[in-house]
Amino acid sequence: MMQQAACSQAVNAxxxxxxxxxxxxxxxxYLWAGLKSHFEGQHDYPQFLAxxxxxxxxxxxxxxxxxxxxxxxxxxxTDVIVIYKGDAAYLSDAEKTALEAFVRRGGGLVSIHDSLCGPDPAYFATLVGGAKKHGEVNFTLGTPLHYDIVDxxxxxxxxxxxxxxxxxAFYKMTWAKNPEVHVLATVTIPNTPVVAKAAPTYAGKVVPQIWTWEHTLPGGQPARAFVWMQGHTYANFANYQIQQMLLRGIAWAGKRPVDELVSYVAPPRPQHFIAPPSEAARP
Structure with missing residues (x-):
């Protein structure tokens, strides 16, 4: 009964x-995730959703x-869609219609890692500012990446x-031109074996990996997108700096105060809340 009373104090619409x-x-x-792909510890979209x-x-x-x-x-x-799904830029006509309508009313998009990969990067770049084409060798595979914070x-x-x-890191990108993206951080593309074999001219090039984009679709309201192109290694989501950046980027894309999520403090638990034994034993 006490647990039911605790629950009944807060109800949604x-x-x-x-x-x-x-x-x-x-x-x-809204978290748009996908099925697990790649090796253990990589591209764990369902774990991200959880x-x-x-x-x-x-x-x-x-x-x-x-x-x-x-x-x-x-x-x-919904204020903002956070996309972490392999090749999310493969969209049906109905999915395009829903996504474009959301952006036209000013909804925000957050794209993580290969969510911006698909068959038509020029189209998806109109939603998030930049995209890459599926089937091209446009990646480094897992390797040390050093961020240079531009802004x-x-x-x-x-x-x-x-x-x-x-x-x-990704490098062969199709970029929006009007307006251009606002770059937050870049990476100098390392000369990994896959780069050396398939795209040697990109080794040593400086390529944006984190950016924001403010734009307006025809007939719509101003909208925002935030992009972090890493996330291949799932453990990086637990990195404190990256987690704080993502929370701020999500709030920004949703047109909320940028610190709204990082500064939120949950209310104290009700006195009659019954903690499970594992929590009750904690100091």
Whole structure:
């Protein structure tokens, strides 16, 4: 009975109990993930959906999501879509219609790693500022990557330094031209075996890997996109600097104060909340 009382104190618009600590006024985030691919510890899209549903809720967001593209009903109250799905730029006509309608009303997009890969990079670049073509060798594979922070004044990059992570960089990109992306960080493409064999002219080139983009689709409202092209190695999502950057980038893309998620403090638990034994034993 006591647990039921705790749940009944917070309900959402449909009358169902809210998760404990959820911010009823939080931004609405839709996580679009996909099925697991690649090797162990790589491209773990389902784990991202599970982990970041919890992380974002704990940071004050109201979270929904799935392993398929959202439709118009999913996006009715959404502020920002976070995409972490292999080759998400392969879109059906219905998916394009729903996504474009969302962006036209000012909805934000966050693209992570190979979400921006597909058959028509020129099209997807109109949504997130840059994209790459599926089937081209346009990647380094896993290797040490050193970030050079280009815009150290950006509030999104407040806690980011010129760190080195083991991940994958992309380089053969199709970029939006009007307007151009605002680059936050670059990587000098290392001369990995795959680069040396398939694209040697890109070795040593400086290529944007983190950026923002503000644009307006024809007939629409101004919209925002934030892109982080790493995430090949799933463990990097737990890196403190990267996690703070992503939280700020998501808030920015959703047109919220950039620190809204990183600064959120959940309310104290009700006195009658019954903690499980594993938590009750903690100091």
């Amino acid at each position: 449909e009358g169902a109990p809210r998760p404990w600590g959820q911010n009823p006024n939080g931004m609405h985030v 982990d970041w549903s919890k992380i974002l809720t704990e940071h004050g967001a109201i979270v929904d999501g799935s392993l398929h593209a959202p439709d118009s009903n999913d996006l009715e109250h 150290k004044t950006s509030p999104i990059m407040e806690e980011m330094t010129d760190i080195t992570i083991v991940d994958e």
